[in-house]
Amino acid sequence: MSDPWIELNIGPQHPSMHGVLRLKAKLDGEIIKELEPVIGYLHRNAEKLCEMGYYCDNLVYFDRMDYVGAMNMEVGYLEAAEKILGVPPPDRAKWIRVIIAELSRIAAHLVWAGAYGLDLGMLTPFFYCFAEREKILTIFTEACGSRQETNYMSIGGVYQDFNDKIIEEIKDFLATFPKKLEEIYNLYVKNDVFLSRTKGIGVLSKEVAISYGVTGPMLRASGVEYDVRKAEPYLFYDKVNFEIPISHKGDNLARFLVRFEEMRQSLKIIKQGLEKLPEGPYFNPKAKKSMMIRMRGEGEYYARTESSKGEFGVYIVADGGVKPYRVRVRSPTFKNLSILPVLSKDVMLADMIAISGSIDLVFGEIDR
Amino acid sequence: MVDIISESIGKDNRKIILVSLENLIPFMKEMRSKGFDHLSLVTAVDRKDSIDVVYHLHSMERNEYVVVKVNTKNSVVPSVTGIWPSANWDEREQYDLVGVKFDGHPNLKRLFLPESWVGHPLRKDYDLSKVQYINMDEDGEDYVTFDAGDGW
Amino acid sequence: MSILQWIYGVLSFLGHDIGYALAYIIESIILVIFVSVMLIFMIYLFRKYMARVQQRIGPNRVGKFGSLQLIADALKLMGKEIIFPKERDDLPYKVAPFIVFFGLVLAFAFLPYGNLSIFGNLTVTYSDVSIIFIFAILAIMPIGEVLAGIGSHNKYALMGALRTVAKDVSFEVPMMLSVLAIVVMASARTPTSLSLESVVTTEILPYGILEPIGLLVFFIAMVARASYSPFDMGESDSELVSGYSTEYTGMRFALFYIGLFGTIFLGSLLIALLYIGGFNGPFSSQVGFIWLIVKGLILVLISFTIWLSMPRIRIDRLVNTGWKYLLPISFINLVLAGVLTLGLGW
Numbered sequence: 001m002s003d004p005w006i007e008l009n010i011g012p013q014h015p016s017m018h019g020v021l022r023l024k025a026k027l028d029g030e031i032i033k034e035l036e037p038v039i040g041y042l043h044r045n046a047e048k049l050c051e052m053g054y055y056c057d058n059l060v061y062f063d064r065m066d067y068v069g070a071m072n073m074e075v076g077y078l079e080a081a082e083k084i085l086g087v088p089p090p091d092r093a094k095w096i097r098v099i100i101a102e103l104s105r106i107a108a109h110l111v112w113a114g115a116y117g118l119d120l121g122m123l124t125p126f127f128y129c130f131a132e133r134e135k136i137l138t139i140f141t142e143a144c145g146s147r148q149e150t151n152y153m154s155i156g157g158v159y160q161d162f163n164d165k166i167i168e169e170i171k172d173f174l175a176t177f178p179k180k181l182e183e184i185y186n187l188y189v190k191n192d193v194f195l196s197r198t199k200g201i202g203v204l205s206k207e208v209a210i211s212y213g214v215t216g217p218m219l220r221a222s223g224v225e226y227d228v229r230k231a232e233p234y235l236f237y238d239k240v241n242f243e244i245p246i247s248h249k250g251d252n253l254a255r256f257l258v259r260f261e262e263m264r265q266s267l268k269i270i271k272q273g274l275e276k277l278p279e280g281p282y283f284n285p286k287a288k289k290s291m292m293i294r295m296r297g298e299g300e301y302y303a304r305t306e307s308s309k310g311e312f313g314v315y316i317v318a319d320g321g322v323k324p325y326r327v328r329v330r331s332p333t334f335k336n337l338s339i340l341p342v343l344s345k346d347v348m349l350a351d352m353i354a355i356s357g358s359i360d361l362v363f364g365e366i367d368r
Numbered sequence: 369m370v371d372i373i374s375e376s377i378g379k380d381n382r383k384i385i386l387v388s389l390e391n392l393i394p395f396m397k398e399m400r401s402k403g404f405d406h407l408s409l410v411t412a413v414d415r416k417d418s419i420d421v422v423y424h425l426h427s428m429e430r431n432e433y434v435v436v437k438v439n440t441k442n443s444v445v446p447s448v449t450g451i452w453p454s455a456n457w458d459e460r461e462q463y464d465l466v467g468v469k470f471d472g473h474p475n476l477k478r479l480f481l482p483e484s485w486v487g488h489p490l491r492k493d494y495d496l497s498k499v500q501y502i503n504m505d506e507d508g509e510d511y512v513t514f515d516a517g518d519g520w
Numbered sequence: 521m522s523i524l525q526w527i528y529g530v531l532s533f534l535g536h537d538i539g540y541a542l543a544y545i546i547e548s549i550i551l552v553i554f555v556s557v558m559l560i561f562m563i564y565l566f567r568k569y570m571a572r573v574q575q576r577i578g579p580n581r582v583g584k585f586g587s588l589q590l591i592a593d594a595l596k597l598m599g600k601e602i603i604f605p606k607e608r609d610d611l612p613y614k615v616a617p618f619i620v621f622f623g624l625v626l627a628f629a630f631l632p633y634g635n636l637s638i639f640g641n642l643t644v645t646y647s648d649v650s651i652i653f654i655f656a657i658l659a660i661m662p663i664g665e666v667l668a669g670i671g672s673h674n675k676y677a678l679m680g681a682l683r684t685v686a687k688d689v690s691f692e693v694p695m696m697l698s699v700l701a702i703v704v705m706a707s708a709r710t711p712t713s714l715s716l717e718s719v720v721t722t723e724i725l726p727y728g729i730l731e732p733i734g735l736l737v738f739f740i741a742m743v744a745r746a747s748y749s750p751f752d753m754g755e756s757d758s759e760l761v762s763g764y765s766t767e768y769t770g771m772r773f774a775l776f777y778i779g780l781f782g783t784i785f786l787g788s789l790l791i792a793l794l795y796i797g798g799f800n801g802p803f804s805s806q807v808g809f810i811w812l813i814v815k816g817l818i819l820v821l822i823s824f825t826i827w828l829s830m831p832r833i834r835i836d837r838l839v840n841t842g843w844k845y846l847l848p849i850s851f852i853n854l855v856l857a858g859v860l861t862l863g864l865g866w
Contacts, residue, residue: 008675009508016758030679030835040480045465048489083379119758121749121832127574193750193831210405210428213454224428231431299379302424302435304408313424317413326490328411330424338457349679350834353759367480 005033012041016119016353019363021337023356030348035341042367050327055081056155056292058327062314063149065331065365069108071100071140072307073365074153079234079303080314081155084324085295087287092280093157094235099170099273100143100152101235102266106177107136108308109259112360113184116256119357120197125187132180135173142166155295156287167274174271178264185260198252202343202355205250212342213335216310217262218359220246221254228306240272252358259360296322309333309360331365370395384435392438393446396423400451403427404434407452410459412466414492419468421445440468447473465490482510523547523642548629551644555628555782560590562781565817566824573828600770605673608767612671617768617775619664624782627657631789632717634799634808642809643717650716651703654790655696658745661779662688665754668776669764680763683753683835687744690842695741697850698734701857702727702794708861720798728795730860733853735795737846742787743826744842746780750830751838758832788819 003026011022020041026034046061053061058081062073075097082088089097114129137147143166144152144159152159188194204214209222219226227244229237245261247254287295297318304313310332317326336359344352372395373386387395404425411422423436438445447470449455459470460479467488470476477483482502487494500512527543534542564579564587571578579586604613630650633642647653662684669681707713709722728735744751755763765776792798792815799808833841 006675008679015761040482043480045480045489047465048494051490117831121752121756121758122830123570123749124574124828127576131575187829191829191831193833196837197831197834211453213407213452213458226428232433301378301380302382302409302433303380311408313409315409315411315422315424326411326413328409328413330409334457334461335454338454348834348836350756350759350832 004028012038016357018115018357018361020367021356021361021363023340025349025352027349030350032344032347032349032352035344035352037337037340039337039363040367042363044368046368047327047329050324052323054293054322055085055295055297055324058324059154060149060151063151065329065368066108066307066309066312066333066362067148067364068111068362069104069308070148070150071097071104071152072108072305072312074151075101075235076303076305076307076312076314078153078155079305080301080316081297081324083301083303084297084299084316084318085155085287086297087156087284087295089157089284090281091236091278092161093153093282093284095273095277096158096162096282097153098235098237098240099270099277100140100158102269102273103136103139103170103173105308106263106266107133108362109263110136110184112259112308113188113256116357117188119353120194122188122191122194125184128180128184128187132177132184135169135177139166139169139173142169154287155292156284157282161282162277167277170270170274174267174274178267181260181263188256195253197350197354198256198358201252201351202347202358203249203251204339204343208342209250209339212339214310214339215335216306216308216332216360217255217258218310218336218339220244221258222250223248228304228311232304234303234305236273236276237269239276240269242266242268252354255358293322296320297324304330307332309362309365310336329368331368333359333361334366337361337366370398378435382433382435384437386437386439389438389440389445392436393448393451395436396448396451399425399434399436403429404432405429405452407448407454407458408433410448410455410462412462412468412490414466414490415439416492417441419443419466421462421468423448443467444469444471446471447476449473464488467491482512484510484512486512523550524644547644551629552625555625558785559778559781562785562820563778564590565820566781569821569824570828573825594774597770597774602770602772605767607673609671609673612667613767614671614772616664616668616671617772617779619667620661620779621775621782623657623660623664624779624786627654627786630654630657630716631786632720632793632798634812635805636809637806646717647715648712649714651699651714651719654716655699658786659692661783664779665764665776668768669754672764672767674767676760676762677764677766680754680756680760680766683756683760684747684764686835686839687747687751687753687842690839691741691744691846694737694842694846694850695745697847697854698731698737698741699794701731701734701850701854704854704857705730705861716793720793720800723797723800726795726797726800728797731795731853731857733849733856735791737850737853738795739791740841740846742791743823744838746783746787746823748780748784748823748827750826750833752832753835753838756832784820784823785816788816788823791819792816 005026005028008025008027010025011017012020022038024036025032049061050058062077063070065073110129110133114126117125140150141147144150204222206222206224209219225244225246230244242265245258247258298320300317302315304311312332313330315328316324319325340356343355370391373388376384378384404427406426406428408426409424413420418439418441421438425434445468447459459473462468463476464478464480501516502510502512504510524543524547527546528539531539531542568578579589582588582592629644630653635641665684666681669677703713706719710718712718747754765773796815799812801811
């Protein structure tokens with residue numbers, strides 16, 4: 001005798017699955033009894049591809065992991081690869097990376113904010129978010145010529161120096177964005193129906209979150225003050241002044257608020273970065289183009305960075321060759337997604353969609 | 369105090385502790401009780417004749433990172449899912465891609481690749497020249513063929 | 521002098537019987553054309569308005585200001601391959617969109633439209649029980665949606681149909697009760713208080729001023745009936761893919777889409793007629809029709825604004841809203857209407 005529940009296959013092609021997540025759900029009416037995520041529909045085995053490419057080649061695979069906030073992925077890979085190869089970037093390049101990574105974080109959070117509205121059936125804020133994101137992508141275009149998979153950074157520095165126009169554009173963005181951000185924020189939090197869909201839904205406790213390896217805004221919304229930028233500062237994050245937003249509620253609304261506060265903090269970091277941006281070389285001469293494929297690395301290094309989704313770790317094992325021996329990526333969303341079956345037990349279908357939206361899923365990163 | 373084989377400092381200034389296979393579970397339990405509540409990453413590295421499994425442990429309170437390594441000849445390692453639930457998917461992924469069998473794992477199935485996939489791609493001896501095609505059967509489950517079938 | 525008489529005047533050489541029959545047919549055709557044109561205009565208006573709200577331009581390629589975009593879309597939908605699900609329940613699956621669409625057009629035939637200069641009264645069909653008739657037709661349309669959901673043999677469609685039923689059942693009663701309150705008040709002044717026309721013509725003040733609670737309840741119920749955000753339970757497009765219309769393609773899908781806009785328009789006209797005076801207004805003997813359309817379109821724009829700014833409410837909260845809040849409120853409203861009518865003699 002089989003159980004009396006409806007089996008529902010949600011995805012991989014489904015309007016609210018943010019890519020190719022497939023969920024095998026068992027429903028009792030509208031209530032979810034069992035949920036099993038099936039992933040791997042976007043699997044490209046970037047880790048194997050990284051073993052086959054030179055250290056400088058592999059950056060492109062990282063761009064395609066978290067494709068909405070690609071710059072943070074590049075920072076993560078280079079943190080490990082540069083330490084393995086022993087070519088530290090100069091100060092100017094580091095500051096440029098800080099600025100660009102924070103812009104990228106804002107861009108990623110804006111995608112999330114827009115898509116979360118869509119998950120809840122709210123059409124309009126999506127376009128407000130994307131209009132703002134477009135400005136950031138214009139800055140990226142100015143910096144390196146491409147919008148999403150930028151491949152802007154390279155081993156030992158960045159591909160191109162900041163010119164005056166980019167700095168001008170970033171300053172323009174800093175001047176106009178805070179007001180727009182408040183407008184988007186108000187579109188959400190002043191809406192009672194939005195609050196009723198998020199407040200007290202999908203509550204994640206501190207202990208469960210840590211034991212499942214949840215990091216990033218999701219963990220901070222559950223009341224753990226853990227941000228790699230503070231815990232183990234990389235680049236120049238120890239030289240800028242910012243706060244880690246946390247909330248103790250742990251529900252969807254808390255995750256929403258934490259992400260919005262993070263965008264405000266990112267603006268602060270960008271502002272300080274522009275002030276402190278030194279003159280000088282933007283590239284380590286040891287890593288010039290002719291040297292790129294001859295660089296050899298030794299040892300193993302685990303670099304963790306804070307991407308827009310959480311702790312992004314890159315573990316490189318080198319054997320003295322020109323190609324890495326083993327690359328392992330700790331993708332934050334992969335861990336964050338594993339909490340979904342726990343959170344969506346005995347909730348309604350509509351709430352499950354709201355919870356899965358609040359995790360901020362990007363499938364390039366989960367499936368790698 | 370569980371015996372360890374060796375202790376060193378890695379390039380990233382993290383303590384690397386090598387433990388033997390049979391001491392892994394008691395050692396991990398000890399680490400858990402010491403406050404390492406966050407298992408950040410489980411990595412299996414194919415060393416051609418053996419497989420290293422590397423655990424990155426992190427303590428949220430003390431902000432301390434420790435790397436635990438274990439070496440296995442026959443690619444079987446006890447599972448730590450009972451200690452950290454986050455190991456569940458990590459171990460499934462490593463089983464899928466490297467082919468390490470995690471003994472005692474509650475649901476050791478492939479995570480990314482279909483269940484009938486041949487070989488483990490991150491092994492050094494994996495044959496990349498062989499193309500495998502994924503098809504879907506009537507029940508919506510994936511299976512693999514070596515020649516291009518109807519759907520391709 | 522109504523439009524029927526006017527057409528008959530042209531056709532009177534055919535004799536009484538044939539003349540009237542032809543006049544009725546022509547009048548019906550005019551009605552269908554009017555409804556279609558209004559709906560196409562409304563969809564165009566919606567897309568332009570949505571674009572403005574969302575900082576976009578909206579359709580601007582086909583025709584001047586994109587005015588022919590809708591026709592292009594309709595042609596595209598007609599040319600699309602129609603895919604039938606293999607295990608469908610054939611008859612319900614195929615009939616359902618037509619039930620929705622023709623039920624809608626039928627309802628328009630019973631609305632009083634008021635006067636328009638030389639055409640006289642534009643009302644298509646007179647009935648002493650038109651209120652009952654219109655709401656009976658409104659209750660047919662969800663049947664089409666439910667049939668579509670069940671006939672598709674698809675779990676999303678089935679769940680969409682279940683949600684539609686839950687939604688409609690919980691909002692039907694408050695809606696009818698608030699209409700009943702108007703009938704009660706109108707009965708003091710007219711013997712045919714179930715006729716929408718005489719309800720509107722005999723009113724002293726718009727009923728929305730006398731019964732603001734009724735207006736509120738009726739408006740919310742009409743939002744739920746038309747099924748757009750925050751009450752778009754049937755589609756629930758981020759949860760149930762597209763709800764009961766998941767398995768529909770081409771023209772049949774278009775009929776559901778038109779049905780949605782048609783219900784918004786019908787609901788707006790009903791609110792305009794019942795609560796804010798309908799075709800009454802300055803010079804209503806000449807331009808009453810214009811008043812009705814203007815009031816209707818303002819309400820349509822209000823509906824669009826709600827649609828575009830609201831997320832979807834959860835189904836259990838929706839049902840709770842219907843039964844726990846709207847129902848008692850509409851009962852109170854009915855009692856108040858009785859008190860006003862009997863006690864104060866309004």
